[in-house]
Amino acid sequence: MIRQAKKSDAKQILSLSEKLAQESNFMLHEVGEQQLTLAQQESILSDFTLSNSKAFWVLEVDSSIVGFCIGVGSIAKRNKHNLYCVMGIQTAYTGKGLGRELLISLESWAVQHGFTRLELTVMAHNHKAIKLYLSHGFEQEGIKRQSLKIESEYVDEIYMSKLLT
Incomplete structure (x- = not known):
């Protein structure tokens, strides 16, 4: 099930963030880098709930949040x-069309709220994600060279966008 996040999801979202960092x-x-407390995560989710300029969608499988x-x-x-x-999805749930469903939910929300452009960055070696974004209509706009440093190696990020109008 794909739905908008609620304040009560804070604990699961914190756990998911740590799992995603461990997996890839x-x-x-x-x-261990993201040191949000439960209260801070709850506050962030409350802020999203009240906003017309940001949205937080979650992917829930068997009552567990496995992606966002x-x-x-x-x-x-x-x-x-x-x-x-x-976006982030636990490895066990990738390749099943769920990332596409999350993007569709976010894009629909974006159109309803007057956004005409989606943009993101993706690590150049994340071929699955790049394939997903391209198949969903995103286009590559540029490369952020040596944008990140992972385990003493510099990594490029690809800047991508999708126009909604």
Whole structure:
């Protein structure tokens, strides 16, 4: 099931974030790096719930949250139409079309809230994610060279976007 996150999901989302960091090198934060308390995560989720400029979708399987897709809108007038996307799914649930369903949910929400552009970055070696984004209509715009450093190696990120109008 795909649904918008609730404040009561905070504990599972914190756990998921740590699992994703352990499973792969594709997430921004390393294992143990993200030090949010339960109260902080609850506050973040409450803020999303009340907002028209950001959305937090979760993928729930058997009452467990196993993935998410977040969209955060810009606040300046000149780029208020942009929605920056972040997503993560536990490895066991990838390759089943669930990432596509998360993107569809976020895109539908974005259109309803007046966004006309989705954008994201993806690590250049994350071939599965790149394939997903391309198949969903995203296009590559550029490369952020040596954007990240993972285990003493520099990693490029690909900047991608999808126009909704």
